[in-house]
Amino acid sequence: MELRIDSGIVADARRLSREIAAPVSTFIAAHSTVAVERSVLRLLGVDGVCADDAPVPNRVLERLGPGRLSGGAARPIGALVAETGRTPDDVASALAEGTLDASLADGVPEAAARGALERYVRAAIARIDGRREERERILQRLPQGRSPLLYVIVASGNIYEDRTAAVAAAEAGAQIIAVIRSTGQSLLDYVPFGATTEGFGGTYATQENFRIMREALDAVSERLGRYVMLTNYASGLCMPEIATMAALERLDMLLNDSMYGILFRDINMKRTFVDQHFSRMLNARAGIIINTGEDNYLTTADAVDQAPAVLASQFINEAFAHAAGMDDAKIGLGDAYEIDPALEDGFLLAIAQARLARQCFPNAPLKYMPPTKHMTGDVFKGHLIDAMFNLTSVMTDQTIHLCGMMTEAIHTPFLGDRVLSLDNATYVMNTARHFGDEIEFKRDGIVERRANAVLHDARALLERVREMGLMTAIERKTFADVKRSPDGGRGFEGVFERAPSYWNPFADALEPQTAGAA
């Protein structure tokens, strides 16, 4: 079932988005952030917490001070490694504890500092590559099954309870497990450490929690004979650090959006743009699929009105992901089934939007989000709305399908809720598996007219954004009716201009050839 849409408009939208991203890429290339530098440290093997629970990477940045940091964290660490003959992790701990003085790094020649880190940089890249290849090998042996891939969330706050819930969900048919983070983690400017058993509406993303969940899912994958993917959130102030940890622990997907934090979490836009770029370069290398957050436009405003904004955001997210070297096959652009159930023909509008995205991004693993906004305490009606969502997903050929919960409006899902949800999706998708192949859209019918109108309006929106520049557009409330200033919001103090001597060995290794070109 192909929509007749104007491919010229699609090409325009893609070109406009590249033009929107280009000046931002120039900005990105001239800046770094504390989160990027902490990621560099983590990639070099720096980990752990100080006596007062402050993560070592955070404390090291304080010790280095802004002057040294403007040249990148790698150079002084490399200098100290060269000077002391100890590992980066060792010198970082000594710096953090105050037993080593950062000024010792200052006199060391550039070449010695760089040379001292060479093998650690190579080892880090090799570890990321190793994790990616490991996933590829497992997927050969244990294919994950057909799409739409059924994705469910666990969110108890306790990683061990989450593990039980995740294994049960996998047995009930889940192909992807996401561990929801504790509310507010996106606003922490550090990553918590170790296994955690308390959270607010979710479980903290820590490297140890990642490892615990990956291990459990690997075991259940072997038992079920199909690979179960693991997802977490590379959003907020620690986007690149989460991407680093995910690469090291073989997570398979990460929620990662180029604008979500700016619009919906009031995170500074410069911080977000720089952080998302480094995150996505890591994701590209690690073979991690990103999931973008366009569903948020729909949950905070009217879904029918916001349709062009969703499509425009998908194009912009694609442009930024391409600039970071990501392949289409790893760019999981988002959308959601959030149209008011009371609206006549709302189902048709949802099909138009979902199918339009599929045709605009034919190779993208589209991420389809379930109804949340119009779910109520009436679980029976909720289950039915979820069924219509499931039908839309299978007939329009979505790839990543976040299963809706009939108890969405009531509580974080019970174990039994998740199973009922998976049963619903499995039933609908099986019974209607090839429905989409069997039908054709009426020429100029409701669905086609809607899809073309949305496409047309999305291009117009992108034209406006291109003219203003993305940062100005965001400042002028172009997206989600939210106004954010370039120097406002959280985390701005963590953005800095790269000194001429700036060195980031991982950016050098991961930067695609075409990105950052003015």
Add this chain to the structure above:
Amino acid sequence: MSTFVKPYGDTRDDGKVQLSFTLPVEWSEAADEAARQLVAKMGFSEVAVAEGRRIATGFSFFVVYASTPAAVDLDGIAAPQTKTQTMSMDEIDAFVRENVGRKIRIAGACIGTDAHTVGIDAILNMKGYKGDYGLERYKEFETFNLGSQVSVEDLARFVKDERIDAVLASQVVTQKGSDVTNFTALAEILEAEGIRENVLLIAGGPRVTNLLATELGYDAGFGRGTLPSDVATFVAQRMADRVLA
């Protein structure tokens, strides 16, 4: 006079209810029987396990129909304490336009050393909480989220300089009574600055209750499960009362 009511299946007073639940046991005939006995122990009669099946290793799911002998006397029910009826965002915006006549200026912060902005962000951030928009989204509120670890002195200064109407002070951490200490310090400094009467002072946090907050001299306290619209309704109505007074 008494009017007793029971659940209605298809006949008055048949007491029919449906239940569904998960048991942490492998499914078997015995598991079905366990479910039946469990529901019988709840006091139900005519228990019928309509569905019982394995849903995962060590977990079974049941759908059960049963009759309850219980009934309630409608005439014996006292009207519950009238909690403010929460309005929707659009209703609140319209209410403020009509009854306050200007935008309400709201400042929120995690005070003292508390860095847990979970609660204040759930209430203030555009995205809101559980599908309920945050106060930033309201057209008739001018909202300032000062973030975490805001000293009570800084907050008081901000309230004075920015002519704030409503202050939302949040405390998640409660170790060693730090929440009460901080809440009290804020109330005292506003009093000392002579601006306490000009503002609505609201406490929030998972352990906060309205009772605790009013004891500390606050206008209200909002605890676990509070939605942004609950707070918005309270602020709008109190502001309207002030305009009338």
